Amino acid sequence: MRRITMILSAVLVVLCACAGNKSQQESPKSNNENMEKKTTLVAYFSATGTTKAAAEKLAEVVNGDLHEIQPEQPYTDADLDWHNQQSRSSVEMKDKSSRPAIKNKVENMDQYDTIYLGFPIWWYIAPTIVNTFVEQYNLEGKTVIPFFTSGGSEAGETLNYLQPSAPKANWKEPINLTGKSKEEIEKLVK
Numbered sequence: 202m203r204r205i206t207m208i209l210s211a212v213l214v215v216l217c218a219c220a221g222n223k224s225q226q227e228s229p230k231s232n233n234e235n236m237e238k239k240t241t242l243v244a245y246f247s248a249t250g251t252t253k254a255a256a257e258k259l260a261e262v263v264n265g266d267l268h269e270i271q272p273e274q275p276y277t278d279a280d281l282d283w284h285n286q287q288s289r290s291s292v293e294m295k296d297k298s299s300r301p302a303i304k305n306k307v308e309n310m311d312q313y314d315t316i317y318l319g320f321p322i323w324w325y326i327a328p329t330i331v332n333t334f335v336e337q338y339n340l341e342g343k344t345v346i347p348f349f350t351s352g353g354s355e356a357g358e359t360l361n362y363l364q365p366s367a368p369k370a371n372w373k374e375p376i377n378l379t380g381k382s383k384e385e386i387e388k389l390v391k
């Protein structure tokens with residue numbers, strides 16, 4: 202009888218140990234564990250949606266948080282008319298010190314060490330609202346990788362006009378994402 206009791210006790214101990222292990226493996230992660238803090242940000246300005254589409258694909262590829270730079274005053278079709286020298290975009294781009302206002306902010310910029318910064322090419326460079334964005338933050342030590350879409354232009358002098366807005370950031374050469382698929386973006390980013 203004593204022997205049977207001992208065997209039963211041993212079996213019970215083994216069973217309990219297994220159950221304990223299983224519950225440990227399956228226990229749900231705490232909220233903090235589930236909320237992965239990303240270190241890459243994909244911030245973009247897009248007037249007509251082309252750069253937005255590229256930014257969305259890029260954010261998936263680099264596993265980054267997505268942030269749209271929203272002008273305080275949205276650009277109308279008339280504002281974007283580059284044939285008209287008096288249109289808002291023409292006037293802004295002629296004055297390189299113009300800084301169109303932005304209505305939203307990245308609240309947790311400290312969290313990111315790499316920032317992909319997207320925009321359409323306007324008059325061969327980045328729209329000056331992108332300078333507004335860059336100047337709102339301390340980007341010292343952060344890696345900033347510009348990307349753009351365009352009607353055919355390459356980056357040209359783009360970097361020369363952006364860099365002074367955050368001279369202590371680690372700027373990389375701009376990437377042209379015009380018409381690129383997610384697979385092509387994957388290759389380009391590597």
Ligand SMILES: Cc1cc2nc3c(=O)[nH]c(=O)nc-3n(C[C@H](O)[C@H](O)[C@H](O)COP(=O)(O)O)c2cc1C
Nearest residue numbers: 247248249250251252321322324325351352353354
């Ligand atoms: C005001 C303005 C100026 C532009 N200047 C150029 C340019 O210099 N070179 C070019 O290739 N495309 C130029 N474009 C075309 C845009 O770069 C292109 O359509 C871009 O993909 C639009 O992106 P979005 O839809 O994200 O705004 C210009 C467009 C606008 C509205």
